[in-house]
Amino acid sequence: xxxxxxxxxxxxxxxxxxxxxxxxxxxxxxxxxxxxxxxxxxxxxxxxxxxxxxxxxxxxxxxxxxxxxxxxxxxxxxxxxxxxxxxxxxxxxxxxxxxxxxxxxxxxxxxxxxxxxxxxxxxxxxxxxxxxxxxxxxxxxxxxxxxxxxxxxxxxxxxx
Amino acid sequence: xxxxxxxxxxxxxxxxxxxxxxxxxxxxxxxxxxxxxxxxxxxxxxxxxxxxxxxxxxxxxxxxxxxxxxxxxxxxxxxxxxxxxxxxxxxxxxxxxxxxxxxxxxxxxxxxxxxxxxxxxxxxxxxxxxxxxxxxxxxxxxxxxxxxxxxxxxxxxxx
Numbered sequence: 001x002x003x004x005x006x007x008x009x010x011x012x013x014x015x016x017x018x019x020x021x022x023x024x025x026x027x028x029x030x031x032x033x034x035x036x037x038x039x040x041x042x043x044x045x046x047x048x049x050x051x052x053x054x055x056x057x058x059x060x061x062x063x064x065x066x067x068x069x070x071x072x073x074x075x076x077x078x079x080x081x082x083x084x085x086x087x088x089x090x091x092x093x094x095x096x097x098x099x100x101x102x103x104x105x106x107x108x109x110x111x112x113x114x115x116x117x118x119x120x121x122x123x124x125x126x127x128x129x130x131x132x133x134x135x136x137x138x139x140x141x142x143x144x145x146x147x148x149x150x151x152x153x154x155x156x157x158x159x160x
Numbered sequence: 161x162x163x164x165x166x167x168x169x170x171x172x173x174x175x176x177x178x179x180x181x182x183x184x185x186x187x188x189x190x191x192x193x194x195x196x197x198x199x200x201x202x203x204x205x206x207x208x209x210x211x212x213x214x215x216x217x218x219x220x221x222x223x224x225x226x227x228x229x230x231x232x233x234x235x236x237x238x239x240x241x242x243x244x245x246x247x248x249x250x251x252x253x254x255x256x257x258x259x260x261x262x263x264x265x266x267x268x269x270x271x272x273x274x275x276x277x278x279x280x281x282x283x284x285x286x287x288x289x290x291x292x293x294x295x296x297x298x299x300x301x302x303x304x305x306x307x308x309x310x311x312x313x314x315x316x317x318x319x
Contacts (some may be wrong), residue, residue: 003187013203020196022236027188028181029247031255032233034282038307041269048171053311055171060180064189071193072283073290078194079201080291087261088294091279101298103277108285108302109309110274115282117259117267117317122281125268126226129258133168135199136260142269145215149273152215 014063021128031066033124035071035115114147182249200287208279216277262318267310274306 021032026056043049043057044066096099115121118140126144129137181189200206203225213219239245240253247253275281278299280288285303288296310317 007204008202008268009226010203010224013199013205014225014231017196017199017205017219017225018229018232019236020192021233021241021290022200023195024189024192025190025240025247026245027248028185029249029251029253035285037282037286039311042304042307042311049311051308051311051314053314058172064181064186067186067189068193069283069286071190071195072197072200072286074190075194075197075199075291076201076206076287076290077197079198081197083202089209090206090284090288090291093297094275095208095295101295104298105302105305107274108299108304109278109280109306110270110302111282111285111299112274112303112306113310114267114269114271114274114306115303116307117263118265118271119261121266121271121283122226123283125258127229127233128255131232131237131264132255132257133234134255136258136264137226139260140258140264141304142264143265143268144272146276147269147274148215148276149272150269151273151276152212 018127018131021131028064031124032128033120034065034069035112035121035124036062037069038112039116040065118143168175185249188248190299196283197290200284201291205285206280206287206291211275266318 001080017099024030024032039053039057040059040062043054043059043062046054047059049055091100091104096102111121118125120137122141122144125134125140130141182195204210205222205225210219214222237255237314245253269283278285280296280299282303283300289300
């Protein structure tokens with residue numbers, strides 16, 4: 001069972017992650033994407049909001065997104081408790097601090113704002129979008145990397 | 161569900177919303193989510209260090225995973241469309257294209273920056289939380305704040 005406990009090879013992970021697209025379509029008719037879950041959660045909390053982005057959001061059609069991300073959390077729970085990998089550090093220890101929490105809050109802000117403004121994340125745009133030959137998704141993916149590289153190579157000295 | 165009939169600014173009524181998914185549909189979604197959560201964790205895609213090394217060009221690992229995933233998904237979609245496959249509820253599978261607009265560039269860049277700092281994109285954030293990394297709750301809280309901020313600023317932002 002060792003192969004199940006070790007981190008998996010890239011090609012296995014890649015194939016299985018890619019299969020999420022047809023699996024989700026075939027079993028539920030839904031397009032693989034994750035960042036909509038932020039909007040769905042917000043719309044569920046404030047369905048009568050003055051903000052049309054929330055009140056005009058179709059909560060029933062997108063309910064699946066919060067079920068899906070709950071599933072992700074459950075899957076990770078299973079993987080870390082029942083199929084433990086060699087590592088347990090999702091985040092480096094430096095993040096276990098007030099400063100670390102603030103960095104993550106800011107990073108999260110950029111993720112939440114950015115993915116919603118772009119209309120998708122690495123799942124919805126990079127994988128599902130490009131797989132369906134959606135050229136805006138290729139553009140989105142390019143700029144995901146522009147942003148990530150700029151931060152890593154530019155501001156990296158202060159952040160890391 | 162005629163959107164134009166709803167006066168602008170009114171919340172979407174219960175009738176105007178589409179009907180929900182069947183119980184089987186939700187169970188499938190939960191199961192596939194769990195499958196993905198296991199994958200994010202076992203593939204180390206949810207590890208900050210792997211993402212950092214990706215942006216440093218020190219490891220091809222994540223690039224390889226993403227590339228393979230895209231190729232597999234692309235072949236799958238080609239077959240799904242070619243064979244005219246339908247989902248379990250009998251609907252033909254059709255991709256709804258995400259449109260291009262200014263947000264793709266500005267929002268995309270912002271998200272990329274956040275991805276590099278947090279070492280996680282949205283899916284892996286949930287995986288980190290489920291895996292017991294409670295600091296990822298800060299990332300999620302930030303994401304919700306960011307989403308609300310976008311919702312508030314949306315009418316003023318270029319699209």
